Amino acid sequence: MSREKIVAGNWKMNNDSNQTRSLIGDLIKFNQVDATVMIAPAHTNLSIAQDLLSKSKIEVIAQNMHFSDSGAYTGEVSAQMLKSIGINTVIIGHSERRKYFKETDSELKLKVDMGLSSSMKVIFCIGEEIEDRRNNKHFEVIFNQINNSLFHLKDESWRKIVLAYEPVWAIGTGETASLVQIQEMHSMIRKNIADRYSMELANSISILYGGSVKPENSQDIFSLDDVDGGLIGGASLSANDFNKIISSI
Numbered sequence: 001m002s003r004e005k006i007v008a009g010n011w012k013m014n015n016d017s018n019q020t021r022s023l024i025g026d027l028i029k030f031n032q033v034d035a036t037v038m039i040a041p042a043h044t045n046l047s048i049a050q051d052l053l054s055k056s057k058i059e060v061i062a063q064n065m066h067f068s069d070s071g072a073y074t075g076e077v078s079a080q081m082l083k084s085i086g087i088n089t090v091i092i093g094h095s096e097r098r099k100y101f102k103e104t105d106s107e108l109k110l111k112v113d114m115g116l117s118s119s120m121k122v123i124f125c126i127g128e129e130i131e132d133r134r135n136n137k138h139f140e141v142i143f144n145q146i147n148n149s150l151f152h153l154k155d156e157s158w159r160k161i162v163l164a165y166e167p168v169w170a171i172g173t174g175e176t177a178s179l180v181q182i183q184e185m186h187s188m189i190r191k192n193i194a195d196r197y198s199m200e201l202a203n204s205i206s207i208l209y210g211g212s213v214k215p216e217n218s219q220d221i222f223s224l225d226d227v228d229g230g231l232i233g234g235a236s237l238s239a240n241d242f243n244k245i246i247s248s249i
């Protein structure tokens, strides 16, 4: 079964409005490839990015949102607000949200539900800490993250879910997981989904890898059997590097 190939750039808290215009201006000079390409600018720059990319196939997505539809949540942004400016995909559960903003599996489950009930696609991030790996708990940690936030979903809801396996120790550190580590985790994730649902469903889910992906390693990572693309942080801030990564899929 052919799965959707995706390369998504997570800009995090980088790029003001001028830098957003400039980076997008550079990105659209490159030829498009036969894969889904997404960028996630800061909330303040989503509309600017949407306007600049209105004739491009690059999709603008959000880095986060709240689990409620509206209300007294100062500083937060709802799914409906994102949808109203044409954003149809959101990243949920990034390890930086889990770590710095103390987002829990149960809170993330609510965010997933809100995203799906708002007809949004959800890129759901999972990843273990280095201690988990040292203690040989990495498979268990990843299973629990998926189980606690996603295994309540019905089969049909999974059509809107993309998973991103991002070992926390490889994010922004320059240290990439080895090809063996990546492939074994991705195939374990697929097996967990097959065990809980069906092989057919498991084989239809795109599982991205994230963690210090760069032009020098992207081709090898993307060629692994169970890797369907990447979630790219640092390297997505350079149009050249991001384009090289996109071209390697």
Ligand code: PEP
Residues within 6 Å of the ligand: 010, 166, 170, 171, 172, 173, 174, 210, 211, 212, 213, 231, 232, 233, 234, 235
């Ligand atoms: C990320 O933030 O999702 C990420 C993978 O970052 P980096 O590519 O910089 O490691």
